[in-house]
Amino acid sequence: MQIVECVPNFSTSDPKTVELILEEIRKIGGAFLLDVTFDNYYNRLVVSFVGSKESVLEAALKAASKAIELIDMQNHTGQHPRIGAVDVIPFIPNKNVTMEECVELAKRFGKNLADKCGVPVYLYGAASERPERGDLDWIREGDYEKLAENIVKPERKPDFGPAKFNPKAGATITGARKVMAGFNVNLNTADLKVAKKIAKALHAHKGGFSNVKAMAAFIPQMNITQIGMSISDFEKTPLYRVFEALKVECARYNVSIISSEFCGMAPLKALIDVAGYYLKVGNLSEDRVLEIAVHNAMEKGGAFE
Amino acid sequence: MQIVECVPNFSTSDPKTVELILEEIRKIGGAFLLDVTFDNYYNRLVVSFVGSKESVLEAALKAASKAIELIDMQNHTGQHPRIGAVDVIPFIPNKNVTMEECVELAKRFGKNLADKCGVPVYLYGAASERPERGDLDWIREGDYEKLAENIVKPERKPDFGPAKFNPKAGATITGARKVMAGFNVNLNTADLKVAKKIAKALHAHKGGFSNVKAMAAFIPQMNITQIGMSISDFEKTPLYRVFEALKVECARYNVSIISSEFCGMAPLKALIDVAGYYLKVGNLSEDRVLEIAVHNAMEKGGAFE
Numbered sequence: 001m002q003i004v005e006c007v008p009n010f011s012t013s014d015p016k017t018v019e020l021i022l023e024e025i026r027k028i029g030g031a032f033l034l035d036v037t038f039d040n041y042y043n044r045l046v047v048s049f050v051g052s053k054e055s056v057l058e059a060a061l062k063a064a065s066k067a068i069e070l071i072d073m074q075n076h077t078g079q080h081p082r083i084g085a086v087d088v089i090p091f092i093p094n095k096n097v098t099m100e101e102c103v104e105l106a107k108r109f110g111k112n113l114a115d116k117c118g119v120p121v122y123l124y125g126a127a128s129e130r131p132e133r134g135d136l137d138w139i140r141e142g143d144y145e146k147l148a149e150n151i152v153k154p155e156r157k158p159d160f161g162p163a164k165f166n167p168k169a170g171a172t173i174t175g176a177r178k179v180m181a182g183f184n185v186n187l188n189t190a191d192l193k194v195a196k197k198i199a200k201a202l203h204a205h206k207g208g209f210s211n212v213k214a215m216a217a218f219i220p221q222m223n224i225t226q227i228g229m230s231i232s233d234f235e236k237t238p239l240y241r242v243f244e245a246l247k248v249e250c251a252r253y254n255v256s257i258i259s260s261e262f263c264g265m266a267p268l269k270a271l272i273d274v275a276g277y278y279l280k281v282g283n284l285s286e287d288r289v290l291e292i293a294v295h296n297a298m299e300k301g302g303a304f305e
Numbered sequence: 306m307q308i309v310e311c312v313p314n315f316s317t318s319d320p321k322t323v324e325l326i327l328e329e330i331r332k333i334g335g336a337f338l339l340d341v342t343f344d345n346y347y348n349r350l351v352v353s354f355v356g357s358k359e360s361v362l363e364a365a366l367k368a369a370s371k372a373i374e375l376i377d378m379q380n381h382t383g384q385h386p387r388i389g390a391v392d393v394i395p396f397i398p399n400k401n402v403t404m405e406e407c408v409e410l411a412k413r414f415g416k417n418l419a420d421k422c423g424v425p426v427y428l429y430g431a432a433s434e435r436p437e438r439g440d441l442d443w444i445r446e447g448d449y450e451k452l453a454e455n456i457v458k459p460e461r462k463p464d465f466g467p468a469k470f471n472p473k474a475g476a477t478i479t480g481a482r483k484v485m486a487g488f489n490v491n492l493n494t495a496d497l498k499v500a501k502k503i504a505k506a507l508h509a510h511k512g513g514f515s516n517v518k519a520m521a522a523f524i525p526q527m528n529i530t531q532i533g534m535s536i537s538d539f540e541k542t543p544l545y546r547v548f549e550a551l552k553v554e555c556a557r558y559n560v561s562i563i564s565s566e567f568c569g570m571a572p573l574k575a576l577i578d579v580a581g582y583y584l585k586v587g588n589l590s591e592d593r594v595l596e597i598a599v600h601n602a603m604e605k606g607g608a609f610e
Contacts, residue, residue: 050599094599243584275579278548289572290339290573294399
């Protein structure tokens with residue numbers, strides 16, 4: 001059985017809009033919602049779902065079309081970088097699927113969405129066709145607000161759709177990537193300047209860790225700040241190491257960590273590495289975990305055939 | 306599909322004997338070895354395997370018969386408490402199996418082994434028929450060395466087999482229990498007295514944590530000591546809490562932790578609690594783990610039917 005994960009990011013936190021987008025995914029047999037996260041300070045909806053290649057492609061297209069219909073970027077504010085109503089749609093190999101197959105899905109998604117909705121689409125990650133477009137940050141530079149002036153530049157010509165500013169939908173980025181770990185840390189300070197310094201210390205492009213993006217946001221409801229991180233390769237740059245570095249920077253500014261949360265699903269390997277580090281267990285691997293080993297043994301023994 | 310786990314403990318660390326015992330399990334179709342741990346300082350072999358109820362029962366009986374054939378307790382030394390060649394055989398519900406069904410398996414195992422090999426068998430844990438026999442430590446009191454004098458006492462009459470000392474095989478304990486976490490911690494001290502004080506601080510019967518057994522052993526090859534722990538209910542008494550308490554006791558004696566290891570398989574829930582505690586993630590649960598959620602979604606969607 002082949003399984004693909006898709007983690008679309010939409011520029012909304014309006015509960016009615018969220019519900020209508022999710023409904024498009026739920027309608028598709030063979031696509032299964034795993035996680036839904038949205039909040040008004042980022043004004044962003046992150047959905048995780050899995051399924052067969054065709055189910056996932058269909059659900060992604062239906063959900064994206066609905067989002068483009070409902071979201072008007074001209075009224076959008078939010079603390080997370082974004083260039084469009086359907087901001088990023090990554091396809092992620094989960095089981096018996098290659099990265100190449102996910103690249104293919106992303107290209108089919110991009111062409112289809114551009115043709116159907118007239119939205120400019122960029123390919124990123126493993127699907128990018130120009131080196132600089134491998135990096136989401138490069139494509140998103142200047143955000144939606146600079147898109148009108150950026151999109152007409154030759155080096156920023158979309159991979160699909162018109163090289164023309166679409167004020168309502170903005171532009172969409174799609175591609176293929178490995179599983180990443182999204183992790184948010186709440187700090188007991190309302191000082192966004194301090195939080196930004198802490199985020200900067202971790203961010204790959206700013207002298208921090210390879211594979212890490214980190215940003216700071218203010219959460220008005222709680223009058224605190226949050227460090228939002230993503231680790232694109234948590235095997236090379238394990239979560240515990242980034243978290244310990246974050247603690248060091250927090251200590252520097254006399255800031256404490258209130259709590260943390262995974263954004264989207266927590267990858268097992270990331271959790272195992274955390275447990276292994278803090279418990280001082282060397283080489284703790286997935287096949288030492290009872291539930292995983294039992295599943296693998298049964299699968300190998302033909303129990304699921 | 307029904308899955309039972311069995312974690313037999315045999316009183317040997319002789320590689321040839323180990324191999325012959327494992328061979329008996331490997332021969333049974335439908336039984337799958339997950340983990341094998343043995344070392345000469347405990348002089349003990351711990352095996353984890355899973356399978357259908359009947360496969361597991363058959364494999365456990367075959368392996369136990371082979372161990373009784375090969376191991377002579379009259380020559381046995383080792384730092385781990387034990388009363389027999391086949392010391393403890395627990396049956397553990399894994400999937401779609403109740404504790405009652407595992408109790409039934411343990412009783413069939415015990416009766417069969419006693420009839421076939423003439424070994425006295427005690428029932429413990431959920432399979433025990435007298436309250437004091439719920440506790441492994443009570444049954445094993447005095448170890449093999451006191452078994453000749455203990456076994457003739459009315460309150461220590463075996464549940465199956467003769468109430469008569471068997472010098473070669475000793476006695477066997479079987480029963481049913483929940484999944485537990487076995488965890489060993491290596492200390493940078495060769496002082497067994499200090500290690501024993503640390504173990505005592507954690508052990509349930511000695512003022513430590515409920516659900517925790519802890520012992521100290523000397524590892525001659527490394528000239529260090531080890532705290533061997535088992536947590537019978539790691540949801541009520543989470544591993545991180547016991548580990549942090551162990552660190553406190555170590556600090557008291559200026560002892561450092563060199564490394565740790567799981568003895569047998571690591572239960573996922575125990576690892577998740579560890580990761581959640583150290584990362585300050587509240588309510589981190591199994592259904593937030595990508596691999597588990599995908600498996601559950603696919604199973605629910607009928608992918609394994």
